[in-house]
């Protein structure tokens with residue numbers, strides 16, 4: 110089959126065959142962890158373009174399974190040679206990225222453009238770094254749209270925004286104020302936005318500054334390898350040159366990389382270089398880091414971003430609507446803006462998604478943007494409001510209290526029965542009540558393997574079937590957590 114003439118029906122069938130081949134080659138568990146949420150987007154020449162729902166998954170699959178996936182395509186598509194995995198936001202994949210070194214001019218806005226405005230591809234650009242281009246010691250791509258100007262302030266984030274601006278100013282003026290700074294919040298509340306904004310502001314003001322923005326997965330898979338290939342001297346030399354290090358999605362760091370991060374952090378702080386880290390939990394809850402690193406992070410400035418109130422949600426939606434208006438000449442009535450802010454209560458990404466969907470609906474059907482159109486188009490985003498977000502931390506707290514087992518024992522390697530059972534129940538609850546994947550749950554439970562988590566989940570499911578009383582007890586725990 111030639112890549113270029115694959116119809117969408119053929120493409121679906123091809124994807125089904127490839128998935129079956131992958132499942133057979135990696136096994137059910139690995140498949141469920143890494144491949145089940147991938148979608149085939151398109152085939153272009155020798156390139157297979159897939160999408161995944163999280164940045165981490167994109168990077169993990171790209172780094173670890175590219176060869177296997179390409180191989181699985183080759184039976185049907187002999188010319189398949191390369192893989193690119195991009196992130197899917199609200200069911201829509203980001204367009205394929207241009208090679209990092211290539212500077213793609215921003216496409217002029219036209220009325221025909223049906224791609225929702227805020228989901229327009231970020232032109233990938235490396236944060237400037239004196240490292241040779243293509244060198245893995247340079248950073249991850251920053252998103253040029255995430256600037257201080259495009260960040261909407263409200264009571265949930267004003268402290269984090271204030272600190273971010275101070276850091277940017279201090280870095281521009283070669284001063285160090287708070288160091289390290291740690292910004293934390295649950296998903297989609299603007300951590301990456303602030304990190305990108307700092308990088309952007311410093312880079313614009315002083316092009317000679319060496320700024321490195323790294324997502325934790327980049328740190329793990331590229332940076333560490335590069336460090337290992339360098340001599341100790343080379344690495345020290347590199348550290349000396351960094352003025353500002355920004356590390357995003359800290360929660361994904363694990364294993365050796367977490368230790369390596371500890372060394373890097375220590376060395377940079379000793380050299381008084383500015384370090385800013387973002388993660389989804391306060392430093393004390395980052396179990397993969399050793400105590401010394403955790404206390405170093407806690408000892409710096411720790412700033413939370415809290416959940417958005419109605420006013421902030423409305424201001425963010427209003428800002429997006431203004432952008433749509435100026436680019437597409439499309440009016441968002443005040444009632445629709447207010448409706449989105451009231452109905453979509455989750456986070457920034459969903460607010461973006463809501464506006465994008467309405468734009469897309471309007472472009473595809475020609476229907477005016479009204480509250481009824483919003484109700485119809487955003488039904489699933491609104492349903493998400495009813496499901497309370499349960500955190501693994503809450504599960505550990507409630508299980509520990511209920512079974513009188515200290516939290517650190519739940520995370521420990523102890524195998525006595527009085528610890529094993531509550532631990533298994535906690536893992537089961539984490540799978541049932543959060544959207545975390547098995548590997549993520551394993552990491553949060555003292556660095557266990559995802560197969561251990563799967564085993565616990567199955568075991569508890571069986572116990573619930575066999576033991577009515579236990580079933581009721583677990584139901585009760587679930588209700589406590591969801592209240």
Ligand SMILES: Nc1ncnc2c1ncn2[C@@H]1O[C@H](COP(=O)(O)OP(=O)(O)OP(=O)(O)O)[C@@H](O)[C@H]1O
Pocket residue numbers: 255259260261262266294295296297298299300301302303358389425456457458461
């Ligand atoms: N205060 C804000 N003003 C404008 N846009 C915002 C704001 N907060 C979040 N957003 C937007 O919401 C989306 C998600 O934000 P971002 O990626 O920064 O979240 P995050 O906290 O890093 O999430 P994650 O934990 O998933 O990495 C982005 O498009 C971002 O620009």
